[in-house]
Amino acid sequence: MFERLLFEAPDFFTYYNVIFLLEAAARTLGMTLIGCTVGFIAGLLIAVLRQSVNPWTLPLRVIAIAYVETFRRIPFLVIIFIVLYAIQPLMENASLLTIATIAICLVSTAFLSEIVRAGLESVPKQQIEGARTLNFGAARTLWYVVLPQAWRVILPPAIAFAVMFIKDTSLASHIGVVELTFSGKMFVNRGFSPLLGFGAVLVLYFLLSYPLSRLGTYLEKRLDPSRRS
Amino acid sequence: MNYTFQFGEVMAELPYLLGGALVTLQIVFFTFFLGAVLGLMGALGKVYGPTPLRKAISAYVIFITNTPALVQIFVLYYALPDAGILLSSMAAVLIGLTLNSTAYLTEIIRAGVVSVRQAEMDAAIGLNMTRLQILRYVMLPHIAKTIFAPLSNFFIWLMLGSSIAALFGVEELTGRAINVSSVNLRTIETFSVVAVIYIGLTLIASMSLALLGRVAFRVKARVF
Amino acid sequence: MTHLDVRDLACSYGSEKILKGVTLSAEKGEVVSLIGPSGSGKSTLLRALVGLTLPSAGEVRVAGKAVDYSSRKSVRELRSQLAIVFQQYNLFQNMTVMRNVTIAPITIKKRPKAEVEALAAELLARVGMEAKHDAYPEELSGGQQQRVAIARALALQPEILLLDEVTSALDPERVNEVLDTIRRLTDEGITMLLVSHEMSFVREVSTRVVMMDDGKVVETGTPSQIFDSPTHERTRDFVGMILKH
Numbered sequence: 001m002f003e004r005l006l007f008e009a010p011d012f013f014t015y016y017n018v019i020f021l022l023e024a025a026a027r028t029l030g031m032t033l034i035g036c037t038v039g040f041i042a043g044l045l046i047a048v049l050r051q052s053v054n055p056w057t058l059p060l061r062v063i064a065i066a067y068v069e070t071f072r073r074i075p076f077l078v079i080i081f082i083v084l085y086a087i088q089p090l091m092e093n094a095s096l097l098t099i100a101t102i103a104i105c106l107v108s109t110a111f112l113s114e115i116v117r118a119g120l121e122s123v124p125k126q127q128i129e130g131a132r133t134l135n136f137g138a139a140r141t142l143w144y145v146v147l148p149q150a151w152r153v154i155l156p157p158a159i160a161f162a163v164m165f166i167k168d169t170s171l172a173s174h175i176g177v178v179e180l181t182f183s184g185k186m187f188v189n190r191g192f193s194p195l196l197g198f199g200a201v202l203v204l205y206f207l208l209s210y211p212l213s214r215l216g217t218y219l220e221k222r223l224d225p226s227r228r229s
Numbered sequence: 230m231n232y233t234f235q236f237g238e239v240m241a242e243l244p245y246l247l248g249g250a251l252v253t254l255q256i257v258f259f260t261f262f263l264g265a266v267l268g269l270m271g272a273l274g275k276v277y278g279p280t281p282l283r284k285a286i287s288a289y290v291i292f293i294t295n296t297p298a299l300v301q302i303f304v305l306y307y308a309l310p311d312a313g314i315l316l317s318s319m320a321a322v323l324i325g326l327t328l329n330s331t332a333y334l335t336e337i338i339r340a341g342v343v344s345v346r347q348a349e350m351d352a353a354i355g356l357n358m359t360r361l362q363i364l365r366y367v368m369l370p371h372i373a374k375t376i377f378a379p380l381s382n383f384f385i386w387l388m389l390g391s392s393i394a395a396l397f398g399v400e401e402l403t404g405r406a407i408n409v410s411s412v413n414l415r416t417i418e419t420f421s422v423v424a425v426i427y428i429g430l431t432l433i434a435s436m437s438l439a440l441l442g443r444v445a446f447r448v449k450a451r452v453f
Numbered sequence: 454m455t456h457l458d459v460r461d462l463a464c465s466y467g468s469e470k471i472l473k474g475v476t477l478s479a480e481k482g483e484v485v486s487l488i489g490p491s492g493s494g495k496s497t498l499l500r501a502l503v504g505l506t507l508p509s510a511g512e513v514r515v516a517g518k519a520v521d522y523s524s525r526k527s528v529r530e531l532r533s534q535l536a537i538v539f540q541q542y543n544l545f546q547n548m549t550v551m552r553n554v555t556i557a558p559i560t561i562k563k564r565p566k567a568e569v570e571a572l573a574a575e576l577l578a579r580v581g582m583e584a585k586h587d588a589y590p591e592e593l594s595g596g597q598q599q600r601v602a603i604a605r606a607l608a609l610q611p612e613i614l615l616l617d618e619v620t621s622a623l624d625p626e627r628v629n630e631v632l633d634t635i636r637r638l639t640d641e642g643i644t645m646l647l648v649s650h651e652m653s654f655v656r657e658v659s660t661r662v663v664m665m666d667d668g669k670v671v672e673t674g675t676p677s678q679i680f681d682s683p684t685h686e687r688t689r690d691f692v693g694m695i696l697k698h
Binding site: 004013067069073074075076077079081082084085086163164167168170171173174180181184185188193194195198199201202205208209212213 | 244291292294295296297298299300303307308311325332352377378385389390391393395403406407410416417421422423424427428
């Protein structure tokens with residue numbers, strides 16, 4: 001097995017193949033970045049909405065809860081299938097990458113909204129009452145008081161989620177998005193040994209994921225709210 | 230576009246799909262409990278073992294948790310035959326998922342073990358407890374409380390993650406959904422029904438775990 | 454005209470009635486102290502007055518004008534006249550002392566930054582915190598935080614100040630620095646409603662003392678009436694028990 005690997009290596013690590021792999025890695029990273037950014041913004045909106053006590057927002061809150069609970073309880077693979085077949089009739093020219101990215105955003109919104117919500121709830125009630133008695137409205141309380149205190153609770157699990165998500169995007173290979181996992185399959189189909197093709201892909205995933213997970217562990221220790229600065 | 234939803238053909242296949250859910254549960258229970266046993270050993274090794282063992286366990290956990298399970302199983306399924314080891318798709322999936330649950334559960338259980346405070350251990354030693362009594366009365370209750378929530382989350386994660394077995398042709402819930410939809414060509418309907426089954430399974434799991442936590446460990450877990 | 458007028462104010466928490474119809478008033482510049490056993494509803498009364506707990510019945514008038522607690526506009530207007538200092542200080546943990554004091558006047562009342570900062574510096578000097586402008590709340594002792602919280606409330610230039618057990622969370626040696634700060638304020642004509650367990654302090658600064666028990670006002674009188682010759686049995690028991698300690 002390993003002799004074959006050494007034998008094939010010179011043919012495998014050609015300029016074009018390496019560029020191809022790096023482009024695939026960039027697509028994996030891009031999907032993760034877009035997913036986490038969109039998911040964070042939408043998740044923040046949902047989390048803030050769920051904190052509201054205004055009776056007018058009740059229907060929206062029910063929808064938000066249903067959305068979050070649904071999308072956290074369906075396998076990502078199943079969501080990709082549903083989005084694939086639901087989007088194609090709506091947007092005929094949607095690329096597979098677009099479809100996978102939409103599926104990613106739907107899922108990341110659900111998970112990140114829960115992470116943000118936990119962060120918002122970690123801010124003591126007294127801080128919010130203090131703001132209210134100073135005549136802060138809801139938006140100002142959120143902006144000046146809650147978010148500056150919540151981000152240290154939000155950031156570590158949000159990064160841990162991003163680490164999970166880099167790996168989850170590998171499922172997009174199944175519908176034909178040319179990301180890292182798909183590039184591995186292509187090399188194997190072209191006759192390279194599976195250990196070499198998938199091994200190279202594993203190494204690249206590791207290089208994307210490990211620095212981020214180290215950052216997450218570091219921030220978790222650094223930002224622990226029980227011992228500040 | 231005028232798409233009419235038709236669930237009739239899917240509902241006819243419901244017993245077949247539910248049978249797939251049973252296979253999903255088998256995969257989840259097998260990989261969870263095997264992973265928990267190995268993870269407990271891994272955690273104890275990582276906390277109390279000699280340095281080389283600790284380093285080896287760390288390296289294993291870091292490697293597994295920073296690479297996708299899907300690609301790991303690709304290696305098991307497609308690369309091992311080169312070394313003369315031929316795995317069935319089910320075996321590859323079970324081994325691959327167990328490798329993952331072992332890594333994640335090692336980390337979760339380790340966090341529980343180190344959360345036992347030295348002061349409590351000192352008190353136990355002061356009370357002349359034996360090592361077994363210390364483990365039983367001081368450490369385990371504490372560990373159970375600390376790890377219960379992450380353990381529950383991981384169980385749900387595994388339930389959803391086990392769907393990748395479908396990509397190797399294993400006929401669990403998602404695999405059977407692919408089979409059904411390739412015959413009736415009602416993909417959206419089929420996968421919607423399967424999504425509902427997954428929601429049902431994870432809800433039952435969450436509620437059972439919350440109940441178990443409350444009764445056995447006095448942990449107040451919330452389902453939502 | 455009565456500055457603060459509370460009539461039959463009632464409050465419930467779930468099915469439990471915390472306030473069962475409280476009536477009290479304060480003239481302009483008066484210092485009214487609320488005393489009574491814990492759980493008698495003193496803190497709930499203050500929270501209800503600033504609109505943190507919604508009253509279920511009764512009426513509150515500030516300078517003759519009725520407050521509508523269900524109207525955001527009315528509550529906002531109320532809070533521009535009335536400030537509260539909490540037992541747990543509730544300083545914003547993410548802001549420096551200076552920012553804590555200036556944020557509401559600058560961002561809410563839209564007053565010029567330089568003017569507000571000058572006022573804040575003056576107020577912080579008055580509470581003895583002039584050396585700590587750039588400190589964060591967690592770097593301060595409880596007593597120091599509470600003095601900043603008082604400066605923060607004063608920066609809004611309130612006409613009425615509510616003080617909710619402002620010394621209860623403090624170490625004994627820190628109590629006096631906060632009481633001294635309040636003592637100086639009583640000379641400035643701000644109407645004050647305070648909840649306190651420091652009986653000698655209450656006796657010294659109050660113009661009137663209100664004894665509460667079980668969500669109701671038991672007795673109201675001057676400090677000497679309440680402490681020296683209480684007419685109600687509950688007041689006698691309470692005062693007797695407190696003074697023994």
